[in-house]
Amino acid sequence: MATATMATAAGAAALLYYTLNKKIQSNPLTGDDENGSDVQNHAPLGIDRVSNRLIQAPATWIETISTLSETLRFTYSETLGKWPIGDLAFGISFLLKRQGNLHFGHIFGGNDSSRLKGPEIAADLRYLLNLLTLCWHFSKKPFPSFLEETGYSEEDVLLQEPKAGILKPSFTVLVDHKTKSFLLLIRGTHSVKDTLTAVTGAVVPFHHTVVHDGGVSNLVLGYAHCGMVAAARWIAKLATPCIVKNLSSHPDYKLTIVGHSLGGGTAALLTYVLRERKEMSTATCVAFAPAACMTWELAESGADFVTSVINGADLVPTFSAASVDDLRAEVA
Numbered sequence: 001m002a003t004a005t006m007a008t009a010a011g012a013a014a015l016l017y018y019t020l021n022k023k024i025q026s027n028p029l030t031g032d033d034e035n036g037s038d039v040q041n042h043a044p045l046g047i048d049r050v051s052n053r054l055i056q057a058p059a060t061w062i063e064t065i066s067t068l069s070e071t072l073r074f075t076y077s078e079t080l081g082k083w084p085i086g087d088l089a090f091g092i093s094f095l096l097k098r099q100g101n102l103h104f105g106h107i108f109g110g111n112d113s114s115r116l117k118g119p120e121i122a123a124d125l126r127y128l129l130n131l132l133t134l135c136w137h138f139s140k141k142p143f144p145s146f147l148e149e150t151g152y153s154e155e156d157v158l159l160q161e162p163k164a165g166i167l168k169p170s171f172t173v174l175v176d177h178k179t180k181s182f183l184l185l186i187r188g189t190h191s192v193k194d195t196l197t198a199v200t201g202a203v204v205p206f207h208h209t210v211v212h213d214g215g216v217s218n219l220v221l222g223y224a225h226c227g228m229v230a231a232a233r234w235i236a237k238l239a240t241p242c243i244v245k246n247l248s249s250h251p252d253y254k255l256t257i258v259g260h261s262l263g264g265g266t267a268a269l270l271t272y273v274l275r276e277r278k279e280m281s282t283a284t285c286v287a288f289a290p291a292a293c294m295t296w297e298l299a300e301s302g303a304d305f306v307t308s309v310i311n312g313a314d315l316v317p318t319f320s321a322a323s324v325d326d327l328r329a330e331v332a
Helices: 002-021 061-078 085-101 104-108 119-140 143-150 192-199 226-249 262-274 296-301 321-331
Strands: 030-032 038-040 157-161 171-176 181-186 203-212 215-225 254-260 284-288 306-309
Touching: 085 321, 119 143, 119 181, 119 254, 119 284, 119 306, 157 226, 171 226, 181 226, 181 262, 192 226, 192 262, 203 226, 203 262, 203 296, 215 226, 215 262, 215 296, 226 262, 254 262, 262 284, 262 306
Parallel strands: 181 254, 254 284, 284 306
Antiparallel strands: 030 038, 157 171, 171 181, 203 215
C-alpha cells in the first residue's frame, strides 16, 4: 500500500507540476551562461536542493498550499524532471534488486568483529524489542487498542496528537513508572499526509548546539531533510511545556524519543532540538529504520545519544538525494 501511495503521489506531483508550469524542462542539470555556453550545475552536497522556505509546519490554508506546491515541485524535479520514465522504472527495479542481494554480515562481520553476548546485551535487546513493539502498535492500531495491547492506561498518557497533518506527524508522550522514563513516540508513514511530509525532501540548513555541563561545548553545522525538520520543530513546540513540567516533578526520570521510518528520522532530529534545552540535555533517541535525514557531520555528533536499528540493507535508511544521484549515474 505504501508503494502504491508513493507512486500515486509521484504521478499526481508530475501532472500538477506540468499543469502549473505549462512546460517541462527537458534538461534541468544544464543552463546557459551569459555567453551562451552550457554550464553544469553540480553541487557536492545538493546545494541545488537547498530550500529557502520557512521551515515550519503550515498553520493556515495559504501556508498549506505553499507547502504542497514546494513539495510537488521538488518531487517532480527529482523524478521525471531528471529521469526519462523508462530509466526511472529501470532504476527503481535495479535498486530494489541490488539492495536485496546485499549481505551485511559479510561487510561488517569480518575477522576483527566480535560477537556480542552476555546478560547486559540480552537486556539491551529486550529493551529495544519492547520499544519496537510500542512503535508497531502505535503505528498500526487505534489509540485505545494501542494502550490496551501495550499495558498502558489513560493516566499514563501525558500528551496525544492523534491525527497527522502535513509536516505534522501523529505522536504521544507517555510516562512509564516502572522504568522511570518518559517516552515520546512518533508514528511512521501511515497516511497520504505522512507521505507528503516524507517527500518534502528539499535540503535545509540545520545546526546542533552541543550542551555539556550546562554550557555550550560545540556547534555542529550541516543540512537536513526539510519535512522532518519542520515536523520535529512542530512536535518540540507542542511537547516541550508538557515534558519540562513532568521532568521537574520527576527529576530522576529520563526522556527517550522513539520512532520508526519517517518517525525515526523525525525522532532523531527532534532529539537534537530538545537537547539544546538544559532540562532535556540528557534526552536519548531510538530510531527504527530511520529515513535518511541529515548530513554526516550532524549524524556523527549524535552518536552518543541516538541509536539507529536497521534491518540489513533496508532501503529507507539508505535512500537519500545523494544516493539517487549515484543511482542515476549508474543507470546512465
